[in-house]
Amino acid sequence: xxxxxxxxxxxxxxxxxxxxxxxxxxxxxxxxxxxxxxxxxxxxxxxxxxxxxxxxxxxxxxxxxxxxxxxxxxxxxxxxxxxxxxxxxxxxxxxxxxxxxxxxxxxxxxxxxxxxxxxxxxxxxxxxxxx
Numbered sequence: 001x002x003x004x005x006x007x008x009x010x011x012x013x014x015x016x017x018x019x020x021x022x023x024x025x026x027x028x029x030x031x032x033x034x035x036x037x038x039x040x041x042x043x044x045x046x047x048x049x050x051x052x053x054x055x056x057x058x059x060x061x062x063x064x065x066x067x068x069x070x071x072x073x074x075x076x077x078x079x080x081x082x083x084x085x086x087x088x089x090x091x092x093x094x095x096x097x098x099x100x101x102x103x104x105x106x107x108x109x110x111x112x113x114x115x116x117x118x119x120x121x122x123x124x125x126x127x128x129x130x131x
Contacts, residue, residue, distance in 0.1 A: 016048050016097040019077070020123075023100065026071040027053050030064040032102070038113070038120035048097040050117065054108050058086035064102050065091050 020037060027035055032053040041048050055061035065086075069079070077095065084091040089104035090111070101113060 014075075014077075019072075019075075019095075020049060020051065020098060022075070023051060023068060023072070023098065026068045027051070027064060029071075030067040031060070032064045033105075034108075036114055037123040038117050039123045040117065040120050042121075043117070043119050047094075047099045049099070049123065050113065050120075051098060051100045052108070052113055053100070053102045054105055055086075055102055056105070058089075058104075061086040061089070061091060061102050061104060065093065068093065068100060 024035060024037075032055060034052075034054045036050075036052045038050040038052065039048070040050060053064060055064050065082070069082070072078070072095070080094045080096055082091065082093050089107035091102045093100040093102070101108075103111070
């Protein structure tokens with residue numbers, strides 16, 4: 001059995017730790033609010049990281065999702081899936097080891113992923129690309 005890459009980032013020769021700072025910058029460029037990265041490596045087997053973001057409105061959520069998607073496509077990275085629409089107030093972009101959640105403020109508060117995953121370490125991107 002061969003060891004296959006588990007995410008689009010690894011398929012392109014990048015680790016999740018290398019791509020997260022770039023995603024962080026793409027989110028900042030679209031004025032995403034309250035970014036939080038949860039490091040799930042010690043507590044989950046389905047993803048290494050959650051990046052949780054807030055958009056102020058349906059158009060803002062769409063702009064964040066579109067901006068991240070476009071930026072990652074330019075680097076040859078494609079999501080496994082994108083679920084939800086801005087009208088649902090929660091869109092999920094699944095890049096394998098990195099899952100990006102973009103919420104409307106009230107929806108983010110309601111689902112409280114940071115609380116549900118409170119055993120996860122919080123992570124801030126460092127180095128090239130992070131601001």
